[in-house]
Amino acid sequence: MTTAISLPTAAAQDNPYALSHLDALEAEAVHIFREVAGEFENPVILFSGGKDSIVMLHLALKAFAPASVPFALLHVDTGHNFPEVLAYRDRTVTEHGLRLHVASVQEFIDSGRLRERPDGTRNPLQTVPLLDAIESNRFDAVFGGGRRDEEKARAKERVFSLRDEFGAWDPRRQRPELWSLYNGRHAPGEHVRVFPLSNWTELDVWQYIEREKIELPEIYYAHERDVFQRNGMWLTAGEWGGPKEGETPERRLVRYRTVGDMSCTGAVDSDADTIDAVIAEIAASRLTERGATRADDKMSEAAMEDRKREGYF
Amino acid sequence: MTSTTQADSLTASELAATSLLRFATAGSVDDGKSTLVGRLLHDSKSVLADQLEAVEHASRKRGQEAPDLALLTDGLRAEREQGITIDVAYRYFATPRRRFILADTPGHVQYTRNMVTGASTAELAVVLVDARNGVVEQTRRHAAVAALLRVPHVVLAVNKMDLVDYAEPVFAAIAEEFGAYAASLGVRDVTAIPISALAGDNVVEPSANMDWYGGPTLLEHLETVPVGSDPSEEPARFPVQYVIRPQSAEHPDYRGYAGQLASGVLRTGDQVTVLPAGITTTVAGIDVLGEERDIAWAPQSVTVRLAEDIDISRGDLIAAGPAPEPTQDVVATVAHLAERPLRVGDKVLLKHTTRTVRAIVKDIPYAISVDTLEQVERPGSLNVNDLGRVVLRTAEPLALDDYRSNRRTGSFLLIDQADGTTLTAGMAGEAF
Numbered sequence: 001m002t003t004a005i006s007l008p009t010a011a012a013q014d015n016p017y018a019l020s021h022l023d024a025l026e027a028e029a030v031h032i033f034r035e036v037a038g039e040f041e042n043p044v045i046l047f048s049g050g051k052d053s054i055v056m057l058h059l060a061l062k063a064f065a066p067a068s069v070p071f072a073l074l075h076v077d078t079g080h081n082f083p084e085v086l087a088y089r090d091r092t093v094t095e096h097g098l099r100l101h102v103a104s105v106q107e108f109i110d111s112g113r114l115r116e117r118p119d120g121t122r123n124p125l126q127t128v129p130l131l132d133a134i135e136s137n138r139f140d141a142v143f144g145g146g147r148r149d150e151e152k153a154r155a156k157e158r159v160f161s162l163r164d165e166f167g168a169w170d171p172r173r174q175r176p177e178l179w180s181l182y183n184g185r186h187a188p189g190e191h192v193r194v195f196p197l198s199n200w201t202e203l204d205v206w207q208y209i210e211r212e213k214i215e216l217p218e219i220y221y222a223h224e225r226d227v228f229q230r231n232g233m234w235l236t237a238g239e240w241g242g243p244k245e246g247e248t249p250e251r252r253l254v255r256y257r258t259v260g261d262m263s264c265t266g267a268v269d270s271d272a273d274t275i276d277a278v279i280a281e282i283a284a285s286r287l288t289e290r291g292a293t294r295a296d297d298k299m300s301e302a303a304m305e306d307r308k309r310e311g312y313f
Numbered sequence: 314m315t316s317t318t319q320a321d322s323l324t325a326s327e328l329a330a331t332s333l334l335r336f337a338t339a340g341s342v343d344d345g346k347s348t349l350v351g352r353l354l355h356d357s358k359s360v361l362a363d364q365l366e367a368v369e370h371a372s373r374k375r376g377q378e379a380p381d382l383a384l385l386t387d388g389l390r391a392e393r394e395q396g397i398t399i400d401v402a403y404r405y406f407a408t409p410r411r412r413f414i415l416a417d418t419p420g421h422v423q424y425t426r427n428m429v430t431g432a433s434t435a436e437l438a439v440v441l442v443d444a445r446n447g448v449v450e451q452t453r454r455h456a457a458v459a460a461l462l463r464v465p466h467v468v469l470a471v472n473k474m475d476l477v478d479y480a481e482p483v484f485a486a487i488a489e490e491f492g493a494y495a496a497s498l499g500v501r502d503v504t505a506i507p508i509s510a511l512a513g514d515n516v517v518e519p520s521a522n523m524d525w526y527g528g529p530t531l532l533e534h535l536e537t538v539p540v541g542s543d544p545s546e547e548p549a550r551f552p553v554q555y556v557i558r559p560q561s562a563e564h565p566d567y568r569g570y571a572g573q574l575a576s577g578v579l580r581t582g583d584q585v586t587v588l589p590a591g592i593t594t595t596v597a598g599i600d601v602l603g604e605e606r607d608i609a610w611a612p613q614s615v616t617v618r619l620a621e622d623i624d625i626s627r628g629d630l631i632a633a634g635p636a637p638e639p640t641q642d643v644v645a646t647v648a649h650l651a652e653r654p655l656r657v658g659d660k661v662l663l664k665h666t667t668r669t670v671r672a673i674v675k676d677i678p679y680a681i682s683v684d685t686l687e688q689v690e691r692p693g694s695l696n697v698n699d700l701g702r703v704v705l706r707t708a709e710p711l712a713l714d715d716y717r718s719n720r721r722t723g724s725f726l727l728i729d730q731a732d733g734t735t736l737t738a739g740m741a742g743e744a745f
Contacts, residue, residue: 017544017578017610021333021412030602030614031573034554038627038667063614065603066567067559149405156400162733174400175735176426176650178433179724180573181664185733199414201405 022208026059029196031180032159033063036141036194037070039184043141043194044101044134046313047073047092049085050259051216052145052197054092055205058214059196060143061096071143072099076130078122078261079106080238085259088217101137103129120242121264127312131167134191141184143194144313149201153305159198165189167311193313202257203282210275222255222273233266257282331409332540337416337431337464340441341451345472349441349510350404350417356517357406357532401431410536424451425458425683425698429648429738432462433724437538439468439531440491444477444507447487453494454683460498461646461700461744463720466538467495467503470531475509479522498686498745504538506531542576544610548634549577549585550714550722552666553627557616569600569616570625574609575666575721579617579633581607587623588630588712589639595620628668630712630722637722639710643672645725646681646716646744647703649695651736655703655727656694661736665711665725672727676704681744695737703739716740 019027036043045060047053060069075089093100105125108114114125134142148155158174160182175183184192197205209216227234227250228243235242237249242263254267255278272278340346404415416431418424432438438459442452459467469491477483488505495503506515507526514520515530529537557569579585583596599609600616609615617631625631643663649655655674663672679688680701688702695701716723727737 018332018541019612021331024333024612026602027573027612027614031554034571034573034614035667038555062602063571064555064557065600065616066564067557067561148403155402155404171400176401176430176738177735178430178726178738179721180434181666181724181726183664183726183728183733183735185662185728187732199403199405201407201412203407204412 022204022211025200025204026062026208028180028199029056029059030063032182032194032196033060033143035182036143036184037064040141040192042137042139043071043143044074044137044139045069045071045143046130046145047075047089047100048145048259049075049081049089049092049217050145051205051209051220052147054214054216055200055208056143056145056196057092057096058212068097072101074101074103074130074133074137074139074142076103076126076133077105078126078263079104079109080122080262082217082219082236082256082259082262084219085217088215101133103133105129108132119263122261123264124307124312126261127167127307127310130313131311134167139191140186141192141194143196145197146195146313147197147200147202147205153308157195157198157308159195160184161193161195162186163191163193163311167191169193169308169311171305171309203279206275206279206282210279217259219256219259221278222253222270224251225254225267226250227252227254227267234268235264235266236262238262331407331411333412333414334436334535334538334540335414335416335434336437336439336535337418337428337435338439338441339418339428339431339455339458340472341449344441344443345510346417346441349439349470349472349508349516350415352510352513352516353415353532354404354406356513357408401427408532408536411540413535424454425648425700426650428455428458429462429650432458432464433720433738435462435464436540437466437468437535438464439470441470441472442487442491444471444473444483444487448490448494450684452491453685456491456495456500457498457683457686457745460495460500461648461740463717463740465502465542467500468531468534469495469503469505471505471507472510474507474514474520474523475512479507479514479520481507481523481525484526504528504534506534541612544574544576544578547576547611547719548636549579549583549632550575550611550719551579551585551617551631552668552722553625553629553631554667555627556625567618568622569618570631571614571616572631572667573614574611576611576719577633578608578610579615579631583633585619585631585633586636587619587625588632588636589710590624590629591639592621592623594623628666630666632712637712637714639712641707641710643705643707643711643713643725643739643741645703645705645739645741647695647701647727647737647739649697649699649701649737651729651734652697653729653734653736654694654696655737660730662728662730663705663707663711663725663739664728665713666722668709668711669728670711671708671730672705674703675706678702678704686745700744702744703737705739713741715742717742 108129158177226237228247255270256267272281402417406413418427418431440455471484471487484507492503508515517532551572553570553572555571557571559567581596586593597620598618599606659674679690680692683700714722723741725739
């Protein structure tokens with residue numbers, strides 16, 4: 001075997017078998033779905049109607065074709081959802097003959113098991129109904145659309161992330177994850193969160209949506225909407241508690257980069273009304289999607305880390 | 314995240330056609346690794362305004378005037394409070410030519426475990442040295458881990474060239490010493506690049522201070538190094554993950570084996586052997602995520618249909634070309650990852666590709682010092698971060714390849730039967 005210290009040469013060899021980065025990411029995600037199908041009894045896909053969960057479902061449909069997806073869907077409904085997104089969810093469930101479980105934040109508030117926060121934000125309230133649904137349905141693997149590029153607490157998340165009987169994540173006691181060997185062993189009462197999109201970035205997700213011609217809820221594309229400003233973000237006026245006094249609604253051309261609870265998910269000014277325009281906008285963007293559109297992550301430097309420890313998505 | 318400067322002018326389809334490089338960085342505490350990673354992210358325009366703002370804010374709080382690029386790679390609150398990095402962090406950046414996944418491995422605490430983890434999926438490892446110190450013990454350790462994990466390409470980044478007056482002889486001597494050491498470990502491709510992460514020389518932009526260096530910058534090298542091996546030169550290996558049987562009106566008799574090609578090329582009509590049973594049959598068809606094709610190659614995820622109706626389930630290996638002989642006696646080089654030691658006599662689970670079997674540790678012939686590569690005979694047990702040689706007996710036969718010829722079908726994990734802890738990373742065959 002000869003080794004020579006070489007100065008690098010500029011031209012890379014063309015390899016006819018090279019995969020594009022989207023093909024490589026797709027192959028990895030499909031492998032993850034199939035590992036879970038092979039090793040777990042009762043997996044479920046968290047499905048919010050947001051683009052990441054839509055891409056997850058699309059990958060699952062491809063992974064098991066021509067058979068149907070061997071998992072149910074679970075939606076944690078904050079009660080403040082965009083109507084366009086709920087309609088999309090229901091269409092999708094019918095089209096693919098899927099089973100849908102809904103965990104309702106509103107029901108937990110109505111029965112006194114959860115209390116509304118003073119700021120009206122319901123994203124942090126999702127953890128309790130989520131964990132309740134996991135426990136009562138005995139889900140042992142829960143697919144989430146979280147990506148490591150989203151946030152620094154997510155950058156250290158595993159693809160297979162063990163949660164204890166309280167649903168808690170302990171970043172210091174994670175299993176090392178090597179090669180593509182995922183360790184899904186867990187005790188009764190524990191479950192594993194699985195993140196097939198771990199290695200995708202926001203741009204990858206959009207490029208994949210474009211390539212696969214995946215339909216999204218229309219609020220992802222530029223449209224006119226009555227919004228008002230709070231904490232530097234454009235929020236949609238609505239029953240959930242806005243605008244308050246001193247906040248003036250106005251009609252603007254906006255789109256959503258993420259889809260979550262209406263109370264803390266902001267729209268961005270945009271005229272990107274096609275997929276190509278959205279990709280061009282993201283490629284040129286100077287803000288991360290969470291920084292631009294999520295009030296819940298602006299609360300403190302470690303907001304996501306704290307919520308993840310408690311069992312959040 | 315992507316580079317905005319050049320990406321703006323590219324169309325969506327051009328952006329989507331780039332390849333993916335997974336690489337790892339390793340360096341000891343003061344080699345400037347965090348600064349280098351911060352520089353790569355910052356200068357490739359992958360750092361977005363809100364992230365930079367957060368770093369500026371944190372730097373001011375600590376009384377620093379300039380934004381500390383090292384803070385860009387800072388992770389969890391637990392780490393910030395202790396000023397250390399606990400874990401491998403994954404970073405994402407892109408240029409118009411390539412998408413990058415960087416496994417950023419800390420140099421100090423639990424160094425071997427983290428670097429082994431980061432290197433296991435890497436196609437390239439950047440080993441950082443301080444030009445003033447040259448090759449030190451940690452450099453040898455990083456080279457040894459990269460060699461052990463069979464990372465195909467190694468880059469020696471000789472950092473802090475600004476502190477040695479950008480002197481070529483300093484660089485040349487370090488490059489030569491490292492090259493000789495890496496060669497003795499069996500590393501095939503080593504590239505040395507003189508840089509200053511702090512000043513930005515040869516990281517993204519070419520240095521104006523080192524005319525004597527004619528090669529590309531670190532980023533240019535990362536953009537052009539060949540990705541992946543040539544599957545047409547490897548025997549096909551296809552671990553079965555899941556059996557797809559729709560049993561629907563449309564597909565009453567469909568039976569496909571779902572998996573990801575670990576190596577090689579499969580074509581319709583190929584003769585294959587199903588292991589460990591040893592049954593031979595032919596490929597009747599290949600479905601690539603719902604579309605029928607007559608060829609597939611690593612690392613595609615596909616579904617394979619076979620000509621004969623034979624009993625195949627998760628854990629079996631469909632192999633073409635020279636096939637491994639299934640065995641219950643596994644000899645391997647291992648890296649021990651868990652706090653609890655691995656002892657002779659331990660009963661464990663062994664996870665190899667899609668197959669998990671019971672196994673017993675029959676012998677630990679020696680431990681390997683990762684710094685000197687000396688062997689310590691019969692240590693009795695391996696502790697966290699130890700490398701060693703292990704002899705295992707498994708309850709069922711495994712179709713293992715030699716790790717040197719196949720990273721995916723030559724690797725395995727040992728798992729605690731009781732609580733599921735990942736104990737040990739194993740590589741079948743000789744170490745170096």
